[in-house]
Amino acid sequence: MNVSWDGERHAHDPFEPGPVTVVERKPLAPNIQLLTVHAPIVAAKIRPGNFVIVRADEYAERTPLTVADWDRNQGTISMVFMTVGTSTYKLSKLKKGDVLPTFAGPLGKAMEIDSWGTVLLIGGCYGIGIIYPLARALKEKGNRVISLVEGRSEFLLYWRDRLEAVSDQTIYATKDLSLGDHRDAADVVESLMKAGEPVQRVFVIGCTFLMYHMSQVTRPYGIKTIVSLNPIMIDGTGMCGACRVSVGGQTRFACVDGPDFDGHQVDWDLLLARRKAYLGPEAESVER
Amino acid sequence: MPKKVIVPKKTPMLEQPPDERIRNFDEVPYGYTAEEAMAEARRCLECARPGCMSGCPVNINIPGFLKLIAEGDFRGAINLIKETNALPAITGRVCPQEEQCEGVCALCKRFEPVAIGRLERFAADWEAEQGPPEIPTLPPPTGKKVAVVGSGPAGLTVAADLVKKGHYVTIFEALHEPGGVLIYGIPEFRLPKAIVRREVEYVCSLGVKLVKDFVVGNAATVDELLQEYDAVFLGTGAGLPWFLNIPGENLNGVYSANEYLTRSNLMKAYRFPEYDTPIARGQRVATIGGGNVAMDAARTALRLGAKESIIVYRRSRDEMPARKEEIHHAEEEGVIFELLTTPVALHGDSNGWVKEVECIRNELGEPDASGRRRPVPIKDSNFRIPVDVVVLAIGQSPNPLIPKTTPDLQVAKYGVVIVDEKTMKTSKRGVFAGGDVATGGATVILAMGHGKKAAASIDEYLRTGEW
Numbered sequence: 001m002n003v004s005w006d007g008e009r010h011a012h013d014p015f016e017p018g019p020v021t022v023v024e025r026k027p028l029a030p031n032i033q034l035l036t037v038h039a040p041i042v043a044a045k046i047r048p049g050n051f052v053i054v055r056a057d058e059y060a061e062r063t064p065l066t067v068a069d070w071d072r073n074q075g076t077i078s079m080v081f082m083t084v085g086t087s088t089y090k091l092s093k094l095k096k097g098d099v100l101p102t103f104a105g106p107l108g109k110a111m112e113i114d115s116w117g118t119v120l121l122i123g124g125c126y127g128i129g130i131i132y133p134l135a136r137a138l139k140e141k142g143n144r145v146i147s148l149v150e151g152r153s154e155f156l157l158y159w160r161d162r163l164e165a166v167s168d169q170t171i172y173a174t175k176d177l178s179l180g181d182h183r184d185a186a187d188v189v190e191s192l193m194k195a196g197e198p199v200q201r202v203f204v205i206g207c208t209f210l211m212y213h214m215s216q217v218t219r220p221y222g223i224k225t226i227v228s229l230n231p232i233m234i235d236g237t238g239m240c241g242a243c244r245v246s247v248g249g250q251t252r253f254a255c256v257d258g259p260d261f262d263g264h265q266v267d268w269d270l271l272l273a274r275r276k277a278y279l280g281p282e283a284e285s286v287e288r
Numbered sequence: 289m290p291k292k293v294i295v296p297k298k299t300p301m302l303e304q305p306p307d308e309r310i311r312n313f314d315e316v317p318y319g320y321t322a323e324e325a326m327a328e329a330r331r332c333l334e335c336a337r338p339g340c341m342s343g344c345p346v347n348i349n350i351p352g353f354l355k356l357i358a359e360g361d362f363r364g365a366i367n368l369i370k371e372t373n374a375l376p377a378i379t380g381r382v383c384p385q386e387e388q389c390e391g392v393c394a395l396c397k398r399f400e401p402v403a404i405g406r407l408e409r410f411a412a413d414w415e416a417e418q419g420p421p422e423i424p425t426l427p428p429p430t431g432k433k434v435a436v437v438g439s440g441p442a443g444l445t446v447a448a449d450l451v452k453k454g455h456y457v458t459i460f461e462a463l464h465e466p467g468g469v470l471i472y473g474i475p476e477f478r479l480p481k482a483i484v485r486r487e488v489e490y491v492c493s494l495g496v497k498l499v500k501d502f503v504v505g506n507a508a509t510v511d512e513l514l515q516e517y518d519a520v521f522l523g524t525g526a527g528l529p530w531f532l533n534i535p536g537e538n539l540n541g542v543y544s545a546n547e548y549l550t551r552s553n554l555m556k557a558y559r560f561p562e563y564d565t566p567i568a569r570g571q572r573v574a575t576i577g578g579g580n581v582a583m584d585a586a587r588t589a590l591r592l593g594a595k596e597s598i599i600v601y602r603r604s605r606d607e608m609p610a611r612k613e614e615i616h617h618a619e620e621e622g623v624i625f626e627l628l629t630t631p632v633a634l635h636g637d638s639n640g641w642v643k644e645v646e647c648i649r650n651e652l653g654e655p656d657a658s659g660r661r662r663p664v665p666i667k668d669s670n671f672r673i674p675v676d677v678v679v680l681a682i683g684q685s686p687n688p689l690i691p692k693t694t695p696d697l698q699v700a701k702y703g704v705v706i707v708d709e710k711t712m713k714t715s716k717r718g719v720f721a722g723g724d725v726a727t728g729g730a731t732v733i734l735a736m737g738h739g740k741k742a743a744a745s746i747d748e749y750l751r752t753g754e755w
Contacts, residue, residue: 014500014516015435053501055464061555061564062464088566102464103504104501125294234555234565237462237503237532238470238687239527240547244538251531251538256689270538273640277540281566288561 017041020103025094028158031083031153032126033092034068040075048134049111049228049260052079053236055102056090062102064233065085066205066259080129088283105237108259111226113137113239116200118144119204120192121167122185122214124151127206130228132159134203136166146192146199147284150185150210154178169273184218184274185210194220201226204263208272211234215263229262230253231274292333294396296707301406304621310590313558316617317406322362325410329357330647330737331395331402332489338405339392345444345737346431348374350389350404355405366411367422368585374448375487377416378470380409381479384611416483421490425590427454435517437459437504437690439666440468441732442723443522444488445708445739447496453747457495458517460502465554468525469724470732472554473546475584477591480594481553498505510697517670519718520748522705523596523739526724531680533578536634541568541642545581545681545703554587568593574598574645576631583615584624585679596685597623598673602630602650607660628652630663632670634678644672674725694719712742720746 017039024036035054042052051066063077066237083092094100111134123131128149139145145166151157152175164170171188172180182188192199202225204214211227218225231243231254238256245254246267252258302318303309309316332354340350349368356365364534369376387407393401415421432455436443439461439465447457465471467484492498502511503525513520529544543551547568551557555565573589576583578601589597599618601608604627608615615647619625628650635644648670650663683703699708701709703719705714712720722738724730749755 013497015502017502044509059563102501104462104503106506107503234547237461237689240550241529241544242547245537274538274540278566281560284490285561285564285566
């Protein structure tokens with residue numbers, strides 16, 4: 001005799017995620033990709049600052065991606081990521097309808113959202129997408145939101161209309177001055193400070209150098225600066241410790257204690273060194 | 289009836305020679321042939337009051353299955369084992385039999401015990417060779433639903449036992465492959481992953497549903513699960529790695545054993561670049577710790593190409609918690625043991641990579657709370673071991689994700705979930721726990737023993753509604 005279980009009742013399990021399928025994947029700028037997937041259970045729970053772990057195929061690394069948007073009604077989640085190695089390259093080749101073999105989340109602590117008054121959000125690279133839901137949440141909470149986006153040139157600054165829609169003020173900084181009046185975000189922060197803008201809190205999301213640099217710029221002003229760290233991870237649930245960072249002299253796991261930390265307390269040298277741990281093998285993997 | 293002729297020694301099991309096996313990840317022992325298995329099973333004295341069964345945390349009818357193997361009825365033997373143990377191919381390989389069934393075998397007094405573990409493995413492997421396993425007849429559905437959190441040995445055991453009672457069971461696994469520590473922790477050469485997959489498939493073939501990539505605590509809290517399921521079992525293991533809190537621990541090349549083994553086993557970094565996840569292939573690898581996990585890491589390092597793989601352990605060989613067989617295999621393979629040695633600092637090069645472990649020598653003092661003699665540092669005995677990879681295998685504790693999101697779940701020191709040892713009930717109604725999450729870190733078979741106890745009391749709770 002075979003198994004006699006009530007497949008129908010079992011099939012209506014509300015916690016059965018079903019296959020996670022790609023709804024859309026498109027480049028937003030050179031090397032920057034948008035990936036939207038259908039994952040209703042995760043979408044129902046996701047909050048700004050959370051990340052997900054994704055694999056494009058059964059050989060790929062478990063790649064952590066911070067979420068950039070979601071639609072709870074449609075059950076979709078969007079991630080913005082930079083193509084940097086083999087596993088993100090594979091993600092950048094996904095097509096509509098593809099099924100992701102791994103999609104887990106929400107992971108990490110959600111960003112603390114409160115009503116602080118005036119807040120400054122700084123985004124660069126993939127972080128431009130990630131500050132969007134943060135700006136939206138902070139705006140909904142009643143803050144005056146200033147969004148500052150940095151890039152080498154105008155064509156790298158995507159999602160400007162979206163950011164403008166949820167920000168009270170949006171400022172652009174481009175190295176070639178193709179957009180905005182400033183060459184880099186540090187100049188903007190300095191001029192905002194000099195103009196007496198009452199910024200109560202700063203959020204910086206982007207490459208490690210941007211987050212490090214902005215933390216140095218805000219430090220003399222004593223404005224709490226939150227950064228979203230991006231160390232190497234594997235499981236993303238606190239199991240391996242690969243993502244350990246030093247914050248305020250204490251070792252923390254970015255995946256469960258973060259990924260958001262006080263930028264003035266982060267040991268940036270350690271983070272930069274640990275991010276480079278596998279540059280050699282990564283080059284070998286990419287060449288292959 | 290003629291008196292039984294005593295065969296003093298176990299029938300040997302062939303193994304890959306050490307110099308060959310350190311260059312591959314294939315399983316070390318080959319397993320018994322049918323003839324060897326029957327010969328070994330015939331060594332059983334058929335005691336009137338067998339001790340072996342009482343030594344088994346999952347109460348396998350050991351004399352019964354040995355007799356069936358001796359008679360050549362391998363199908364009968366595996367079916368008998370599976371009445372109480374859903375994962376025989378796994379336990380036959382990783383159980384510490386010398387402390388359990390074999391440790392209390394009557395032969396032990398003067399001779400070697402019956403090789404019960406090897407015979408269990410034989411029966412399970414024989415079954416796998418015959419094609420799909422026989423599925424037992426299941427009772428009609430009760431309509432009750434159980435959520436099992438974690439697909440390691442505890443969770444799989446609970447699931448198999450409860451589905452056989454007619455309950456609906458859904459297992460939630462956080463990672464992308466089911467098996468828990470059997471997949472991410474124990475290396476291929478000790479427990480081939482194809483065997484884990486086979487055992488998981490067997491449990492699923494009984495009607496258990498498996499949901500992977502589902503992080504309970506985040507994607508759904510325990511309270512949310514309880515709105516849909518009549519009971520919840522937490523078998524989430526001990527996934528939080530410990531560090532030594534010594535200088536230099538965050539240098540590159542320093543891994544928790546969890547990370548090192550997860551990269552190699554779950555992510556298949558030993559097959560990089562075919563698989564995308566890399567791992568540092570150190571030339572000189574120091575593994576800190578003396579348990580089974582440390583042996584697994586040190587032996588993995590050799591297979592990843594290390595010229596020297598060194599175990600650094602603070603007490604002496606007698607206090608090592610690893611199974612004797614694991615220590616023996618590590619020694620055969622050339623693992624170097626730096627005993628009575630404690631690391632005090634890790635030193636790095638200018639690129640932030642570890643290059644030396646600074647250690648201090650110990651002598652043994654009085655026994656501590658664990659009954660083992662305490663290591664006492666010898667003043668000014670510091671010395672340095674040159675390395676390029678360090679693996680910390682000094683223990684782990686339960687992952688705090690679920691306790692943090694389940695306010696009325698009581699935990700003890702190190703986040704170990706408090707349970708009633710007889711029923712595996714937690715402080716929260718409808719929630720049971722077992723395995724490493726309730727012990728802080730023990731063996732596969734103890735987790736399975738917990739699973740059996742939990743399944744029995746979950747079944748009772750579902751039938752009576754009494755807490």
